[in-house]
Amino acid sequence: MTITHHPSDETLAAFAAGTLGEARSIVVAAHVSLCSKCRATIHTFEQIGGSMIERTEPTPLRAEALEAALSRLDSNFATAPSSLLPKPDYPDVLSPYAIGPWRWIGPGLYWRKADVHSEDDTRVFMLKAAPGTMLPQHRHAGIEWTCVLEGAFRHEFGRYGPGDFDEADENVEHRPFVERGATCICLVALRGKLELQGWIGRLLQPFVRL
Template sequence: MTIAHHPDEEALAAFAAGTLDEPRSVVVAAHVALCPHCRAIVAACEQVGGALVEQAAPATPRAGALDEALARLDEAAPPSMVVREAAPDCPAVLAPYEVGRWRWIGPGVHWRKVEVPESEGTRVFMLKAAPGSSLPHHGHSGVEWTCVLQGAFSHDLGRYGPGDFDAADNTVDHTPFVEEGNTCICLVAMQGDLELRGWLGKLMQPFVRL
């Protein structure tokens, strides 16, 4: 598997530092799980962050902090957490989250919600499109990050196959076409709404909110 499209280094650094919002972190995590190149960048960022923490001057302990810590150790241990597994057709990064059922939103296209807490209007969902299908020509009112999990699609900016990462914002209009041969499944973090173009898009717009 050759991965040609990646998050930028700023996004990877924020992901490594834990400062990226949760919806986008989930999509970046799905990409990093599939991409050795970005996994190495994230590991390097984490090493740099760890070194900076080690070099930081130690804070002076607050009076009584040791006694409080020892008292907490005497408290009953919390019950063991149940480790969940991701659904069979979901990436492992979705194991902590509830995932809805597939819903039809157009010819050959289905959508399912992922219960990741929204951040600044950014939500997470999965999109499944049949071979040879296409999404309507559209723009975006905010930022959209996509990781391809299966299959492939193309638009004006290139071809995106398994593991590829696609970023779009309000400057991008496109019409993604799904390649023949395999269903395309993507994990998406989207801020705002799709803005459907053309007369058909205007008719459909009131009924479409992913």
């Protein structure tokens, strides 16, 4: 697996400090479980953070559920998973949470919700898109973080395959399309409003607001 796209250093630092919030941390953890480069970066940030904590206030600890998920990931590192989607068909990071059934939300598009508590109204869900699906053109009014679990999509910033992390914010307007040949499954954390254009977008709107 070749991972090309990583979370920003700012995001990894917040993840290491436990200040990212549970919903966004889950998507970062899904990437980190597959990316030795980011694990090394986080380790460095944790060492820096640890020495700062000794001199300043304690930082909030990650939620227990996330710690449990991360420890499971640690134990998985030894056996280098070939896919992030062993049975059952969701990533290990979602194990502590209730996950809804796959729901059809548009041509070639399915969505399933993970019941993750979020203080800042960030929703966590999985998205499954058939090969060749063109996702609706959209603009972000918040953040949309995506970790690819299977398959691949492309947009103007490149190709995103298994393990790749796409960190889109309000400055991004894009129209991803799914590569032919394989279904694309992603884990997504979404905060704020998406402005979707086109008829598929209008179809999706009620669901992504959930």
